[in-house]
Amino acid sequence: MPITKQQLIDQATALFRMKGYAATSIGEIVQACGITKGSLYHHFASKEALGLAALEQLEAYFDEHIFSQIHASQPAAGLAAFNLAVEEFFWQHPDGCLLASLSLETSAASGPFQQAISHFFNKWQGCYYQAFIAAHPADKAKILSIDALAIVQGCILMYRINGNIEPLQRQLQALLRHCD
Numbered sequence: 001m002p003i004t005k006q007q008l009i010d011q012a013t014a015l016f017r018m019k020g021y022a023a024t025s026i027g028e029i030v031q032a033c034g035i036t037k038g039s040l041y042h043h044f045a046s047k048e049a050l051g052l053a054a055l056e057q058l059e060a061y062f063d064e065h066i067f068s069q070i071h072a073s074q075p076a077a078g079l080a081a082f083n084l085a086v087e088e089f090f091w092q093h094p095d096g097c098l099l100a101s102l103s104l105e106t107s108a109a110s111g112p113f114q115q116a117i118s119h120f121f122n123k124w125q126g127c128y129y130q131a132f133i134a135a136h137p138a139d140k141a142k143i144l145s146i147d148a149l150a151i152v153q154g155c156i157l158m159y160r161i162n163g164n165i166e167p168l169q170r171q172l173q174a175l176l177r178h179c180d
Contacts, residue, residue: 002035002039003033003034003035003039005043005053007033008029008033008035008040008043008044008050009050009053009054009057011029011032011033012024012029012050012051012054013054013057013058013098014032015028015029015032016051016054016098016101016102017093017095017098017101018095020101020105021051021101021102021105021106022105022106026040026047029047029050048112051102051113052112052113052116054098055098055099055102055113055116055117055120056116058098058099058120059116059119059120059123062089062120062123062124063123065085065089066082066085066086066089067082067123067124067127069081069082069084069085070082070127070130070131074134075130075131075132075133075134075135075179076131076176076179076180078130078131079128079131079175079176079179080176082127082131083172083173083175083176084172086152086168086172087165087168087169087172090156090159090165090168091165094159094160094163095160097153097156097157099116099117099120099121100153100156100157102117103117121149124149125145125146125148125149126145128144128145128148128149128175129141129142129144129145131175131178131179132144132145132148132178132179134179135178135179135180136178144178148175148178151171152168152171152172152175155167155168155171156168
């Protein structure tokens with residue numbers, strides 16, 4: 001039975017999360033999917049193209065299920081829903097943030113992943129900014145949003161390292177104070 005493009009992206013994403021992008025070979029991806037390299041190359045010209053498709057899929061998920069929460073209601077309620085969606089996502093994906101991992105592995109300062117990774121994190125920071133701007137001047141809201149993203153990503157990294165999600169939960173709760 002042929003594998004769909006979506007199944008290929010899903011399997012590659014799981015391997016990239018588990019092993020890292022650089023450590024995941026095309027051979028491992030095709031073996032996990034039960035296909036030949038030719039079948040993979042029918043859908044994607046390269047591992048890089050598959051990696052970018054995984055990033056696009058993750059961003060689409062965040063757009064629909066997480067980033068959209070900020071627009072759902074008032075700033076504090078929207079941020080609370082956003083924070084809950086972030087926590088639930090990483091509870092379900094204890095291997096951490098695929099984009100953060102890729103940014104470290106692929107030298108986000110240049111190359112094909114840089115634009116996608118930068119765009120994703122700018123959106124995430126923009127969600128915090130949108131929540132904070134109602135209670136703070138623009139320059140303060142910007143600083144708070146930059147710090148919030150850095151702190152939350154640090155908590156996600158530590159959750160991956162030690163399996164303890166409580167610091168992420170505490171930080172997400174602490175962010176709500178900035179909406180008052």
